[in-house]
Amino acid sequence: MSTGASILRLIAAREIRERLRTRAFRVMTVLTLLIVIGSIAIPSLQGSDPPVYDVGLVAPASEAIHLAVEGIGPQIGADVDVVDLPDAATAEAAVRTGKVDVAVVGAEQLIIGKAIERGDGSRRARMVVSVAEAVRLQVGLERAGLQADKAAAALASPPPRLVAQRPSSTDDSRRFTALAGLVLLYVQLLQYGGWVLFGVIEEKSSRVIEVLLSAVRPGQLLAGKVVGIGLLALGHSLLLVVAALVTASVTGSDLLQHTAFVPIVTTAGWFLLGYALYCTLYAAAGSLVSRQEDAQNVSAPLMLPMLAAYFTSITALTGGDASMIVKVLAYVPLTAPFAMPVLVAIGAVHPWQVAVSVAITLGAAILLGRGAAAIYSRSVLRTGQRIRWRDAMRRAPAVEIPASA
Amino acid sequence: MLELDRLTRRFGGNAALDGFTCSIPAGAVLGFLGPNGAGKTTAMRIVMGILAPDSGEVRWQGRRITADDHLRFGYLPEERGLYPRMIVLDQLVYLGRLHGMSETAARTSATSWLDRLGLADRAGDNLEALSLGNQQRVQLAAALVHSPDLLVLDEPFSGLDPVGIDALSSVLEEEAKRGVTVLFSSHQLDLVEDLCEQVVVIHRGRLVAAGAVADLTAGDGRSLVVEVDGDEAGTWAARLKGVTVTPLRGGRVRVQLPEGRDPETVLRAARRGGVLRHFEFERVPLSQVFRNAIAS
Numbered sequence: 001m002s003t004g005a006s007i008l009r010l011i012a013a014r015e016i017r018e019r020l021r022t023r024a025f026r027v028m029t030v031l032t033l034l035i036v037i038g039s040i041a042i043p044s045l046q047g048s049d050p051p052v053y054d055v056g057l058v059a060p061a062s063e064a065i066h067l068a069v070e071g072i073g074p075q076i077g078a079d080v081d082v083v084d085l086p087d088a089a090t091a092e093a094a095v096r097t098g099k100v101d102v103a104v105v106g107a108e109q110l111i112i113g114k115a116i117e118r119g120d121g122s123r124r125a126r127m128v129v130s131v132a133e134a135v136r137l138q139v140g141l142e143r144a145g146l147q148a149d150k151a152a153a154a155l156a157s158p159p160p161r162l163v164a165q166r167p168s169s170t171d172d173s174r175r176f177t178a179l180a181g182l183v184l185l186y187v188q189l190l191q192y193g194g195w196v197l198f199g200v201i202e203e204k205s206s207r208v209i210e211v212l213l214s215a216v217r218p219g220q221l222l223a224g225k226v227v228g229i230g231l232l233a234l235g236h237s238l239l240l241v242v243a244a245l246v247t248a249s250v251t252g253s254d255l256l257q258h259t260a261f262v263p264i265v266t267t268a269g270w271f272l273l274g275y276a277l278y279c280t281l282y283a284a285a286g287s288l289v290s291r292q293e294d295a296q297n298v299s300a301p302l303m304l305p306m307l308a309a310y311f312t313s314i315t316a317l318t319g320g321d322a323s324m325i326v327k328v329l330a331y332v333p334l335t336a337p338f339a340m341p342v343l344v345a346i347g348a349v350h351p352w353q354v355a356v357s358v359a360i361t362l363g364a365a366i367l368l369g370r371g372a373a374a375i376y377s378r379s380v381l382r383t384g385q386r387i388r389w390r391d392a393m394r395r396a397p398a399v400e401i402p403a404s405a
Numbered sequence: 406m407l408e409l410d411r412l413t414r415r416f417g418g419n420a421a422l423d424g425f426t427c428s429i430p431a432g433a434v435l436g437f438l439g440p441n442g443a444g445k446t447t448a449m450r451i452v453m454g455i456l457a458p459d460s461g462e463v464r465w466q467g468r469r470i471t472a473d474d475h476l477r478f479g480y481l482p483e484e485r486g487l488y489p490r491m492i493v494l495d496q497l498v499y500l501g502r503l504h505g506m507s508e509t510a511a512r513t514s515a516t517s518w519l520d521r522l523g524l525a526d527r528a529g530d531n532l533e534a535l536s537l538g539n540q541q542r543v544q545l546a547a548a549l550v551h552s553p554d555l556l557v558l559d560e561p562f563s564g565l566d567p568v569g570i571d572a573l574s575s576v577l578e579e580e581a582k583r584g585v586t587v588l589f590s591s592h593q594l595d596l597v598e599d600l601c602e603q604v605v606v607i608h609r610g611r612l613v614a615a616g617a618v619a620d621l622t623a624g625d626g627r628s629l630v631v632e633v634d635g636d637e638a639g640t641w642a643a644r645l646k647g648v649t650v651t652p653l654r655g656g657r658v659r660v661q662l663p664e665g666r667d668p669e670t671v672l673r674a675a676r677r678g679g680v681l682r683h684f685e686f687e688r689v690p691l692s693q694v695f696r697n698a699i700a701s
Contacts (some may be wrong), residue, residue: 010502018491207486211547214453214480215503217472379453 007216011224016232019195028191036240040247045277053127056085056100056262063146068138072130076123080131100132107139112168114230125295134362178345179317180244181267182338184237185274186310192233192275197299199225200286200380211378218377226279233275259398273358274337276365277301284372287379288387298386309335315340322348331357406431407452407555407586412461413610414447421447422458423610429588429603434581436618437590439607446483449485451555452588453480465555466513473515476504477668479553483560485544488534493543494519496532504551511550518546521574538569538588549580556580558589562596574600579662593653594691598622601694604691605697612672614698622688627662631675641678645671659681 019025037404055069066082073080083100085091093101095111101124103111110132116125141151203209203221212221242266285298309329316326322343329335330343330353343349375392408428414421422444423689433675439445445678450456452463454475463470487496494515503510519528522542527535532543541564548556556577562570577600581587591597597604598618614621630653633641638657639650647663658670668686675681 007503010499014499017495018488202488205484206489208488209486210450210455210482210484211480211487212503213455214478214482215476217499239540266644 005191007220008224008227010101011216011221012228012231015199015225015228017147019229019232025232029239032187032236032240036244037247040244041251041312050386051100051123052081053078053124054081054083054100054132056083056091056094056103058085058091058103058105061104062138062142064142065138066137067152068134070297071129072134076126076130078123080127084230084350085196087337102128104131104135107135110135112270151387165289171172174345174347177264178341179269179314181271181341182310182317184240184267184294185271185337186306188233189274189278191199192229193278193299193302195229196226196279196282197295199229200283200291201292201295202287202378204287204290204380205351206290218380219373221380222283222373222376224282226276226283230275234272235350237271266344268359270341273361273365277334277361277368278306278336280365280369280372284375284379284392287376288392290386294386294387298389301389305332305334306338309338313338317342317345322346327341330362333361333368406464406466407557407588408464409448409452410462410464412448412451412458412463414444414451414456414458420610422451422461423609424461424610424672426461427605427607427612427615429586429605431586432581434577434587435589436601436604437607438592438594438597438604439590440699443607444610445607446559447610449480449559450587450588452557453478474603475550476556477553478557479551481544481548481556481558481561483563485541486534487540487544487547487606490531492528493524493530493532493535494566495545496529497543500547501550504553507552507634512551514550515546518549519543521576522546537564538566541565541569542572546575548566549576554585556585556587556589559588560586560591562591562593570596586690594695598691606695608699613701614694618691621694624687624689626668626686627664627666628687629660629662629668629671630657630683630685630687631660631671632657633678634674634680634682641675642671645674657686678685 007313024325034082057065057069061084069082070080073109083094085100085103088105089099090111091105091111094100095103098113099402101112101356105111110128131260138148138151141154142148146154200222205211209221282299284303286295288298289295312323312326312329316339317321326339326342330339330349332339336357340349340354344354371393375389379387406428410426412422412425413524425444425448437445437448451458452470453469454472464621465474491499496514497515498508498511498519500638501514501570502508506514516525516528519525521536522545524535524539524542524546532540535543545561548558558577561573561577565573574596575589575656577589578680601618603617604615604621605612631642631657632638634656637656637661638652642660643652645660647666650659651661653659662668662671672681672684675684
């Protein structure tokens with residue numbers, strides 16, 4: 001006779017086999033792969049040539065100023081070309097028409113197009129500031145009596161190298177991995193949670209459920225479905241991650257060197273927890289209705305925590321600063337898989353806090369999983385009208401609608 | 406032997422089963438009769454382990470039924486349904502495997518049932534591509550694929566055309582010959598009369614009649630149906646004392662005998678009256694047995 005494990009394997013294998021057969025799955029997989037590969041390959045292909053800035057120098061300008069301005073290129077990671085301009089009026093026109101990005105008029109004036117805000121960290125802003133600084137120093141040193149070539153030599157020595165003892169709390173690589181994990185979790189939960197939901201509804205609406213339940217228990221059916229679709233989700237996600245890493249290494253994107261092994265593993269861990277939590281609940285939701293049209297209504301309560309956690313976490317991640325809300329959500333089971341990895345990435349929590357969050361989420365996953373299985377068992381044979389969550393949570397079904405007798 | 410012992414099951418305030426008890430001998434074909442809402446489907450679901458009774462128990466071969474026993478049962482639910490977008494053969498193999506068969510055994514059995522039911526050329530199609538009648542056949546194959554020891558069929562004949570009815574009847578007869586116990590519900594009493602040795606009648610969740618079809622439909626031996634050629638009114642019986650003659654359709658008459666009268670005298674009178682075409686002890690139709698049972 002079949003053991004529980006072999007039944008589970010049979011059910012999970014059917015889920016995987018049937019999904020792989022569908023066109024929708026193949027199209028979706030190819031599409032997401034293209035998006036991931038494209039979003040890495042295209043910027044890195046474009047970004048392989050450093051930007052070029054044209055700096056206009058109004059005559060008379062010393063050779064040393066020329067050299068000093070050209071020398072800022074390596075500092076800001078761009079090429080700087082110097083253009084000689086006859087007078088201030090030509091310089092203004094050159095900036096206006098975009099022939100040059102900056103025009104240096106003697107030691108007193110830099111003409112730029114669009115104004116630069118305080119705190120602007122863009123490459124253009126850094127270029128403008130660097131040009132101003134170079135002119136100020138060169139002219140200052142010359143005025144202080146230093147020969148122009150001596151002054152240039154004095155300025156040519158590279159700045160000291162920074163040796164950091166701890167990584168920055170807004171480490172790009174960790175933030176990037178957390179962001180990728182967040183988006184992946186959100187997108188995959190929507191996709192595969194939807195499959196669990198509609199898979200359960202399909203079994204109810206097609207009435208195959210009664211044939212299945214004459215051979216297996218509701219809990220086995222639920223577990224097999226969640227595991228099977230979960231393996232697909234995991235496989236699909238792994239495929240995307242591998243595609244991203246391979247694309248990055250082939251195109252020489254700097255993404256690869258930033259992606260550490262540990263953040264990927266922890267992100268995967270949170271991914272699994274989040275999937276287990278949501279998909280058992282999606283299955284319970286599916287068991288409450290018998291028609292595809294009711295899917296939206298019954299799954300809406302699950303969308304709320306997911307959306308709230310996703311958007312607050314994204315905001316925290318891009319801002320580099322955790323709001324109180326995110327700090328609270330990091331300990332709430334349904335939102336922790338989104339919020340906690342973000343707090344980790346921006347360095348806002350201690351390891352013990354992560355452990356507490358994991359323990360809470362894991363405990364909740366087990367409890368909710370059991371609850372969902374109970375709701376599923378009670379509701380899956382009841383067809384017809386939509387069953388309310390509240391009624392399904394009660395121990396005994398209020399009404400059962402038998403087929404006819 | 407399948408025994409249903411004092412099964413009770415309530416839904417809200419309604420008792421679908423109220424101490425229902427019956428037993429089915431191994432290898433018998435049993436018709437499960439009852440008006441709509443009598444509790445037939447609930448009883449069948451409890452036998453299949455899909456529903457749990459509030460009280461009472463089901464026994465199979467003398468022991469309380471287990472999950473492993475359920476794997477040896479085949480079920481055709483009243484609400485038919487399989488995976489619409491799954492390939493017919495894959496579906497049957499999957500169901501066979503859920504019942505504990507190996508991949509090879511399930512494939513062999515599924516293929517032979519599809520062959521037997523005339524669906525060999527549709528084995529590779531999605532179920533939803535088949536006509537409703539053919540989907541019904543696949544559903545039957547799904548109940549049979551794992552060679553069950555007990556078949557529980559809820560309204561198996563509903564929705565079938567006469568050809569389908571004949572096909573299903575012959576499958577049931579063969580399965581019974583193989584030693585399979587068959588329990589099926591139906592409102593088509595003529596079919597039940599043809600197929601079943603035994604019937605059980607359930608009404609409002611209780612057993613109201615049970616027994617061999619032959620016993621239940623046997624009359625009291627004092628009602629005869631006679632046809633004498635050319636004598637539609639039964640004038641040949643006019644000289645018999647104490648009998649009541651009622652004309653029936655098709656030139657026949659019903660002859661009701663008084664207590665103590667020998668049917669032999671009626672036979673002789675009929676022979677004298679003309680060419681005797683028909684003479685039998687009248688049986689009670691199963692529909693009448695059914696009506697009497699639920700009226701009591």
